[in-house]
Amino acid sequence: MLNVLPLLLIILPVVSQLILGTFSIYKPSSLKFNRVSWINFILQIILSFVAFNIADYNFSKQYEQYPNPMRCGMPLVGMAVACFFLLFVLILIIVIQFLIKRWRVKEI
Secondary structure (H helix, E strand, O other): OOOOHHHHHHHHHHHHHHHHHHHHHHOOOOOOHHHHHHHHHHHHHHHHHHHHHHHHHHHHHHHHHOOOOOOOOHHHHHHHHHHHHHHHHHHHHHHHHHHHHHHHHHHO
């Protein structure tokens, strides 16, 4: 489970923004779009650090189990790049949802 957990943690805010952001656009009385966006943005940053630390812990345990004189850090670089990519995707989703919200308010 610890192998899949970092990936789930960095995807969670994006999925949450898609679901709760869409819900707050179409039913604005229950959730505020601004609050949902800020919570997911902050969660993306925090969960990225947590996921990176969990991945680092997984790799250190793997190297303890199977000692090897050469250690490769490329999976951690891949995790960091995935965190930055998903942060960019989250910002893109927030901007698109904000434009949809403005368009709906203008139309009504």
